[in-house]
Amino acid sequence: MITSNLSNLARGVDTAFIVILSVIFFFLIGLTVVLIIFILRYRESKNPVASQIHGNNKLEIIWTVIPLLIVMAMFYFGWTGWKPMDSAPPDDAFEIETTARMWKWSFKYPNGKRLDTLVIPAGKPVSLNMNSLDVIHSIYIPAFRLKKDINPGSERNAWFIANTPGIYDLFCTEYCGLEHSSMISSVKVLSADEFESWYADSVSETHIAVKTEVSASSRGKQIVQQLGCNACHSADGTKIVGPSYLGVFGHEVTVIRDGKTVTVTADEDYIRRSILDPNFEIVEGYNKGLMLSYEDLLSDEELDLIVEYIKSLN
């Protein structure tokens, strides 16, 4: 493996990799060669009589002590390579609120920008304040050698400096259910200047970049896609984790409210309630606690667009 210098964490990790992989290949190849030589040399046809050797204490000591020293060296490189990941972020770090939920990442910037990909400046410390809304997720940016579990109920910080502009994969690497493998995003590293102008750009300052020229319902559709609702809902009648949007609006829905089964008509208010306070009423046959409130993630305007979209699927 070639060392990468794509982030401040990569050097230490890759040094540890090189040390350990060298030890691994040295022993693997060395021992395998010895093994093969012994088998060829001492097979029955070459060596009909075995020598009855019971052991050798000197050898036992040698092959205990030498590996002991080698593993201590490996331990040392692992420890020093890991230390930076545990340190507190520097004061001038650029802070981004990072939210993980089934099966979507969301990154919120100090100026209110919110995205589902991570856009950051090169050469500047970036600090992710991470939260999970439901189960354990784990942020993994292989190129930066960064990985941290995000446990629900407690905030976790990860900070790093990306060195080179480019686009890199970002995965969720703690199994989190049905769409775990599509909880993928990317990291876009911009040069400091490019980042400045991107950050100041007011066009993309709306919560979610949506083309305005199309109809309300198709804008609603785009929002629903970007927010990751489609991991649980379909538009064609198939049940996934939650009910399909198809044919909900205007129909009777049986829900469980405060433990009682009631029937309600799915009007605009019902749809709004379902999105802002999903666990107030639970659609019969589905489970509580799977869908979480989108209150903090949506503006009123966006909510209206979603309602339009769901209305259109009737």
Add this chain to the structure above:
Amino acid sequence: MSNSHNQESSYLDYKGRFKGIFAWIFSTDHKRIALLYLYSIATFFIVGALLGLAMKLELIAPGKTIMEAKTYNGVFTLHGITMIFLIVIPGLPAVFGNFLLPIMIGAKDVSFPRLNLLSWWVYIFGAAVAISSQFLGNGPPDTGWTFYAPYSFRTTTNMLPAVLGAFILGFSSILTGLNFIVTIHRMRAPGMSWLKMPLFPWALYGTAWIQLLATPIVGITLLMIVAERTLHIGFFDPTLGGDPVLYQHLFWIYSHPAVYIMILPAMGVISEILPTFARKPIFGYKAIVVSTLLIAFIGYFVWGHHMFTAGMSGTAQFAFSFLTFLVAIPSAIKVFNWIATLYKGSIQLKTPFYWAVSFLFVFMIGGLSGLVLGSLATNVHVHDTAFVVAHFHFIVFGGVGYAFFAALHYWFPKIYGKMYDEGWANTGWVIFFMGFLILYLPMFVLGIMGMPRRYFDYVDEFSRLNIVSSLGAILMIFGLIVIILNLVRSARYGKTAMANPWGGPTLEWQISSPPALENFNEIPVVSKDPYDFSNVKLG
């Protein structure tokens, strides 16, 4: 019941109180119980292997290939549960431990034969409960065999029976462990001091202690899960005020030592086979015994290496990484001694030897790749990726699986009184070995490239190696079919085996093949070291 049976009739032909299948499922003979385990485990293993193949076929191309994401998640969960709890943890002790432990220490049976039969019944009951999770309730569990909280509490699928099954299976483990410990303490033949005991019983002894001391943790964890789900006491679920990381600690406090429950008996098997085929004593008998006990002991304190990204304190990270490196040493010592055992031997190139040597090779890869996981910096990069999957398949399937097949071929003549067909056995081994390497080696690379595990779908850059890996899986399954068919056929139609076809020095080779019901007409008196070849007679 002891009125009219013939001392000479073998345990296979013996007719007791019950007839037909009842003569087996109600038998308290350790050898019959061993075969009950063998057949149950073999059945589960075929299912588990086919599930593994299904996963590999799904991963042969990105996107959906043969099943939906939901099915895939259920399949890897069931694959993990079956392989770990139903096969690898009980595997070697239940089958070969039961069959051979009493014979190798010169006893007629284990200390508590009826308890031994009960263990098998408990095992079957636990298996039934675990499997019921597939059919009852809201569908198969999709949590992975680790059941991590809080996902496992949130999923609508049926995870409680699976955990309950694991708990019951744990009981079976504890009972077997207890039985073996008492047997080893009380029933060794006259003259067999501790240091005259062969290494497979030694390994079983170390294993039994881990079974006894670690398994109760599973029980505690289960009770906590039940209390949380029914009484809403918050242990693990943050919405109830619990801590999900606590669950991980409890899970791995058991499940790491469980790895040694799996691998120690495998090491014991290899320590038996190598001397026999090299025709010389094991190199460094005492070093191997001491390293077995060290592994059993240090193995309790390294569980944190599964949690390096979960958010433990720096001190905990330091200690767990350090201890993990330490536990590597006794395993390394064993490898050195095994290889040295071949030095100046007179090696018979037979199937069990091929399995044992390929065990050494895959175990080295598995163990050495563990160094990457023990070290903090590199662990973070490959944790929860395909690298980990490759690593533990090299240890658990490579280590335990190869040792199992080695044991199966080595003791086959003793168990059935028949020889397997050598040509087919070697062919099966070659195909399997190739398939195994082609299947798992690419996964190390995929992990270092960054492919997370438990992924139904993946980005394009991972696709080439996934194709290679999937083709390896097909080849490996093909090898497996050859191996199994050959053994099944040979058990019926094989040539009659002699008492000591390999020239083995330990006690099981001094009685007839297959053994008589009570193993020994007269309890032997032991005066020699276990691997003393001076008076060994072939045939």
